[in-house]
Amino acid sequence: MTQKLSDRKRKILKAVVDEYILSPIPVSSSEIKNKYFADISSATIRVELATLEDMGYLIQPHTSAGRIPSSRAYRFYVKNFIGKKSLRKNEMLIIDESFQKKYTDIEDIVRASVKVISDITNYTSVIVIDNINDVLIKEIKLVGLEAHTALLIIITDSGIIKDHVIQLNNIISPNFLSDANILLNRVFAGSILGDLSINTIIIENELNEFKELLGYVVEIIKSYSFGNENSVFIEGQKKMLDYPDATLEQAKRALNVLENKELLADIFSGQADDLEFSIRVGKHETCGLEKCAIMTARYRVNGKEVGTAGVIGPERMDYSKVMSVLSYVGKAVGTFIKNEFSDEEER
Amino acid sequence: MTQKLSDRKRKILKAVVDEYILSPIPVSSSEIKNKYFADISSATIRVELATLEDMGYLIQPHTSAGRIPSSRAYRFYVKNFIGKKSLRKNEMLIIDESFQKKYTDIEDIVRASVKVISDITNYTSVIVIDNINDVLIKEIKLVGLEAHTALLIIITDSGIIKDHVIQLNNIISPNFLSDANILLNRVFAGSILGDLSINTIIIENELNEFKELLGYVVEIIKSYSFGNENSVFIEGQKKMLDYPDATLEQAKRALNVLENKELLADIFSGQADDLEFSIRVGKHETCGLEKCAIMTARYRVNGKEVGTAGVIGPERMDYSKVMSVLSYVGKAVGTFIKNEFSDEEER
DNA sequence: AACTAGCACTCATATCGCATGACTGCTAAC
DNA sequence: GTTAGCAGTCATGCGATATGAGTGCTAGTT
Secondary structure, eight states: OOOOOEEEEEEEHHHOOOOOOOSOOOHHHHHHHHHHHSSSHHHHHHHHHHHHTTTTSESSSSSTBBBBBBBHHHHHHHHHOOOOOOOOHHHHHHHHHHHHHHOSSHOOOOOOOOOOOOOOEEEEEEEEEEOTOOOEEEEEEEEEETTEEEEEEEEEEEEOOEEEEEEOOSSOOHHHHHHHHHHHHHHTTOSSSSHHHHHHHHHHHHHHHHHHHHHHHHHHHHHHHOOOOEEEEEOGGGGGGGGOOOOOOOOOOHHHHHHOHHHHHHHTTTTOSSSEEEEEESOGGGGGOTTTEEEEEEEETTEEEEEEEEEEETTTOOHHHHHHHHHHHHHHHHHHHHHSSSSOOOO | OOOOOHHHHHHHHHHHHHHHSEEEEEEEEHHHHHHOOOOHHHHHHHHHHHHHHHHHSSEEETSSSSSEEEEHHHHHHHHHHHHOOOOHHHHHHHHHHHSSSSOOSSHHHHHHHHHHHHHHHHHHHEEEEEOOTTEEEEEEEEOSSSSSEEEEEEEEESOEEEEEEEOOOOOOOOHHHHHHHHHHHHHHHTEEESOOOOHHHHTTTTOHHHHHHHHHHHHHHHHSSSSGGGGGGEEOOOGGSTTOOOOOOHHHHHHHHHHHHHHHHHTTTTTSSSEEEEEEEEOGGGGGTTEEEEEEEEEEETTEEEEEEEEEEEOOOOOHHHHHHHHHHHHHHHHHHHHHHHHHOOO
């Protein structure tokens, strides 16, 4: 069914997409002739365009208009023509600088990443942290703060540190603390966040004194292993409004999607499992992002994949640039983490 | 200059504003007659309207249109006619429920507040936490996590607990920790976040071993005492697009303002110092929120004022409802905190 | 002096027709 | 296979016209 495209057809298709990305007005045959094919006539190009339209790559908004690429054309384009292009020096500088600070928390790093990606690409950027089911709990600490208040600190193998203030009915005495710390580590240390059913059973057998505490801890750990909305980071929502073809209605719908973090998590996670990048153009009918392209890459911290970073933009987005930015930020985060969390020498 | 309004003028002005808030189309004399003044003729009302227009309270978009309220009219309206109105049962329920969970952190409480305010009012909601210059540091704890990683916990008098992961070059030994804890509390405990100049000097005199640590701590505390962007919480940005008169351009400008957290902090803080509520209509020329009204109330946690909560909406917003919501949420947060952080009996 | 009926006037909005011009598709010749 | 040339299509813009909502004003009434 899908025939191979001739070389000239490929060139013409690329020309249409390039032009349309440059400025989103339907591309005419003469425009293509002038800028790309001085040697053949516009009539010939028209014939080719007509075939490309028949094949589903191009769309004519109306009879006397030029052609615009279909989602299919973008997919072809993405598959065949794009690759990283090097960023401008000052762009690289900005990225580097945004990781210059001493970050203390993985959340801060993610926030910085999502922000810089959006800033440089000028598209809405999203990072979804995976359900961290396969993360190992290295250690748990309980620190007393006030009579009934304590801080629970969870340290995982990938350097992710999370803490929660909790309120207990018991008076939190030094004895209680030291017992609790021993107990917590006996129960949870070395286990994987994923399977809590076992732990839940264990609780039943423990002393009454610690039941409340253990209940909280299980609840907290659970909230990490299920996709909770804290694990979706967005930046630059309003850039969705900048697509020149956006009407207010569409914009509202798109922003609605962005507020639905569960949906976003669905869209972003489970992508690009083996590939470095995943690009989807169109085909988001289900979720209200009809005319969008989504480009994602795995997001690694400390060498470990922790989530998916990506960009939502118009189909006519600057794919190469986005790809480069995602790649460069990924590298910056990688080396940054290395310096922070481990003791290897600087490169 | 500003003459007292006759009773009938006040009634008519209120009618115009009420009608316009109900649905934003210019209000005609006959409409007012039908709904509010069965006993006088539309011609008479027209005369009154003309005077009100001369006085600057009303605007005629064009000759053959009805009148719409000016910012001045809204201000008059707000000053004279509004008060809390009781919320619907299910609205109160939603608010109560959103504070049902065991919150652990002041940030969580604020996030829940700003979200529920936006949800119920259907306007963009903002909470700005004050520069907490006058907060007392009750205690500081340093907990070792890994060889070079520690968690710094700051406990303040109002139950606000903040923590930060920090990386040190020193190996964090038990000895180092206990010395550091004593040192930190000697230097910082009991002092007010506001004046750090003294502390900065103190550092100079300390042992080399702790210089790095103390430097971080000062830096962290500083980041709280200056208005940092973490202290601005926003929810429901996209609701700005729902004002029926909003064009895409205006919407973009407004959303731009929302992304500028420093500006937002400026707009919101320093308001309503003694008043329970502050309402500003129009007069935001400087900041790109020309046609907006902003209503704010002091935001209290644990009885202590910690910031300002408010709503940004169209001039024709439902002032009474917003006022009620702010008030009700304030009460909910108050009682919630009471139960959580102190030991007084339930009411 | 306040009110009101009635009429003339204004002006935003909608609709229609028409001219324009940017492109295309097609045909016939190369 | 390519191309010149021409007829056909259709979005866009503009002006003219009709409509009607709503006012301001005047003159007469209470």
